[in-house]
Amino acid sequence: MIACIGAGVIGGGWAAFFLAHGYDVVAWDPAPHAEARLRRTVEAARPALNALGFPDAAWGGLRMARSLPDAVRDAEFVQESAPEDLALKRSLLADLAAATGPDTIVASSTSGFPMTEMATAAEDPSRLVVGHPFNPPYLIPLVEVVGGAATDPGVVAAAAAFYRGLGKSVIAMDREVPGFVANRLQEALWREALHMVAHGDATVDQIDAAITDGPGLRWPVHGPCLTFHLAGGEGGMAHMLDHFGPSLLAPWTRLDAPELTPALRDAMVDGTAAEAGGRDFAALVAERDRAVIAVRQAVEEARRD
Amino acid sequence: MIACIGAGVIGGGWAAFFLAHGYDVVAWDPAPHAEARLRRTVEAARPALNALGFPDAAWGGLRMARSLPDAVRDAEFVQESAPEDLALKRSLLADLAAATGPDTIVASSTSGFPMTEMATAAEDPSRLVVGHPFNPPYLIPLVEVVGGAATDPGVVAAAAAFYRGLGKSVIAMDREVPGFVANRLQEALWREALHMVAHGDATVDQIDAAITDGPGLRWPVHGPCLTFHLAGGEGGMAHMLDHFGPSLLAPWTRLDAPELTPALRDAMVDGTAAEAGGRDFAALVAERDRAVIAVRQAVEEARRD
Numbered sequence: 001m002i003a004c005i006g007a008g009v010i011g012g013g014w015a016a017f018f019l020a021h022g023y024d025v026v027a028w029d030p031a032p033h034a035e036a037r038l039r040r041t042v043e044a045a046r047p048a049l050n051a052l053g054f055p056d057a058a059w060g061g062l063r064m065a066r067s068l069p070d071a072v073r074d075a076e077f078v079q080e081s082a083p084e085d086l087a088l089k090r091s092l093l094a095d096l097a098a099a100t101g102p103d104t105i106v107a108s109s110t111s112g113f114p115m116t117e118m119a120t121a122a123e124d125p126s127r128l129v130v131g132h133p134f135n136p137p138y139l140i141p142l143v144e145v146v147g148g149a150a151t152d153p154g155v156v157a158a159a160a161a162f163y164r165g166l167g168k169s170v171i172a173m174d175r176e177v178p179g180f181v182a183n184r185l186q187e188a189l190w191r192e193a194l195h196m197v198a199h200g201d202a203t204v205d206q207i208d209a210a211i212t213d214g215p216g217l218r219w220p221v222h223g224p225c226l227t228f229h230l231a232g233g234e235g236g237m238a239h240m241l242d243h244f245g246p247s248l249l250a251p252w253t254r255l256d257a258p259e260l261t262p263a264l265r266d267a268m269v270d271g272t273a274a275e276a277g278g279r280d281f282a283a284l285v286a287e288r289d290r291a292v293i294a295v296r297q298a299v300e301e302a303r304r305d
Numbered sequence: 306m307i308a309c310i311g312a313g314v315i316g317g318g319w320a321a322f323f324l325a326h327g328y329d330v331v332a333w334d335p336a337p338h339a340e341a342r343l344r345r346t347v348e349a350a351r352p353a354l355n356a357l358g359f360p361d362a363a364w365g366g367l368r369m370a371r372s373l374p375d376a377v378r379d380a381e382f383v384q385e386s387a388p389e390d391l392a393l394k395r396s397l398l399a400d401l402a403a404a405t406g407p408d409t410i411v412a413s414s415t416s417g418f419p420m421t422e423m424a425t426a427a428e429d430p431s432r433l434v435v436g437h438p439f440n441p442p443y444l445i446p447l448v449e450v451v452g453g454a455a456t457d458p459g460v461v462a463a464a465a466a467f468y469r470g471l472g473k474s475v476i477a478m479d480r481e482v483p484g485f486v487a488n489r490l491q492e493a494l495w496r497e498a499l500h501m502v503a504h505g506d507a508t509v510d511q512i513d514a515a516i517t518d519g520p521g522l523r524w525p526v527h528g529p530c531l532t533f534h535l536a537g538g539e540g541g542m543a544h545m546l547d548h549f550g551p552s553l554l555a556p557w558t559r560l561d562a563p564e565l566t567p568a569l570r571d572a573m574v575d576g577t578a579a580e581a582g583g584r585d586f587a588a589l590v591a592e593r594d595r596a597v598i599a600v601r602q603a604v605e606e607a608r609r610d
Contacts, residue, residue: 208528
């Protein structure tokens with residue numbers, strides 16, 4: 001049984017995900033009408049999970065708990081998805097650590113607070129870990145896992161293994177960085193977008209079209225590094241950095257770039273080469289093209305339905 | 306006939322795109338082996354264009370010109386895709402303006418130089434306009450169109466109409482901003498990624514996985530604004546900004562956020578509402594879910610092939 005603490009958009013999405021994987025879920029949320037909202041969220045997620053191959057027959061059962069201790073008493077794993085409020089998280093995680101047994105992992109869906117800052121009120125913070133999903137948790141595979149200073153490293157490894165066992169794509173970080181990886185990248189883009197709207201440089205619909213009809217079509221198949229590896233043509237990331245490196249000094253965003261030191265250049269070139277594995281330029285181009293065509297067609301169909 | 310000036314990755318991609326749409330293309334590129342490289346690029350693009358419904362039988366013919374004047378003499382439209390070097394662009398665009406007739410539009414693929422800066426050497430800069438594609442130009446629909454201070458507004462409108470007539474998704478900007486829209490957003494994300502690698506916060510493959518398995522799966526269907534509209538649940542962008550607004554002050558990226566003034570908040574809320582049109586929360590969720598499932602399946606297939 002898995003306990004979902006907080007049953008809003010994220011907590012409800014997690015509940016649907018765990019239910020589809022056959023787990024019983026006990027949820028707790030002190031907000032008014034929380035149960036009705038949770039059941040709406042789960043039902044809205046059901047067609048998507050059915051389409052991904054999780055038939056209703058295999059689903060677990062969903063129960064709303066009357067209290068926090070009631071919710072977590074028999075939980076083998078706790079997923080906390082309370083509002084993004086540091087004081088609230090501190091108090092809630094302390095209560096969860098106290099109310100759970102010594103083998104129960106308590107994972108927080110926080111979008112960016114380091115666990116070291118959230119765990120300050122817990123008597124035993126060793127089982128507290130960040131397990132940060134992306135909305136909706138039942139569809140987006142990414143989960144970022146990172147512990148705080150007092151988290152048992154075995155708990156970090158066990159949480160990563162738990163999520164991986166459910167088919168999640170896990171980034172296990174060994175260092176706490178506010179916003180983790182994906183939200184830092186996404187937040188940089190978002191802040192630039194807000195600056196552009198604030199300054200009248202672009203409208204909301206231009207910003208969204210710039211992504212959906214532009215680089216957003218490549219990102220499901222190749223991340224930003226592999227994308228720029230291809231932008232370098234047959235010379236790859238090395239050519240790209242040597243050719244476009246000077247544009248890092250251009251006023252293309254309000255974010256200053258780091259100095260392109262030889263060490264950074266080599267880290268990018270070597271990391272991208274490792275990621276490309278044996279795939280040469282032609283193979284990567286063919287893969288990207290197949291994916292972009294299929295993605296375009298998939299999105300057109302989804303918009304039409 | 307369309308002239309492609311510069312026949313590297315971008316110029317070659319444009320050539321394939323125009324050929325597939327039935328245009329004859331004359332290319333010019335002074336680099337050694339330019340013709341062999343161009344023909345390789347066009348052939349690599351052919352399966353993708355075939356799959357998008359452009360059969361070989363309808364393709365135009367491809368010829369390599371011996372000189373710049375020879376290339377553009379009979380061109381109805383010129384697409385310049387030379388290396389990203391301001392001095393080179395200035396001289397080349399001046400030559401192109403001089404060698405073309407009074408009805409020929411000369412569009413530059415520049416990734417970020419404003420036309421006002423590139424047109425300084427042209428005797429008549431009125432037909433020079435930015436037509437910035439995304440790689441590969443034969444697959445990604447986005448083209449950003451913006452003129453310089455001396456560009457005839459009719460030329461900007463005609464270039465936008467020309468691209469739209471070929472099925473492109475055009476953002477026509479009425480103000481020059483370095484990097485335009487999409488590259489500013491992409492560049493902010495890229496610089497944050499470089500900072501993270503430079504500081505050892507994340508590795509190249511973690512950064513790419515964070516996007517491909519995370520927010521990158523949503524971006525082909527909903528851009529960053531509509532994505533955050535959904536992140537606000539049934540309260541939409543207004544709830545999202547009121548709830549997550551404080552996180553704009555968090556150290557989640559090296560880019561400082563703008564102040565969330567009432568005017569900026571309203572611009573985001575109103576712009577997102579307009580973009581959502583009549584679609585309510587449930588309809589947008591269903592659309593996103595259908596798209597993300599289809600995108601995941603499409604990418605898995607493309608990677609397997």
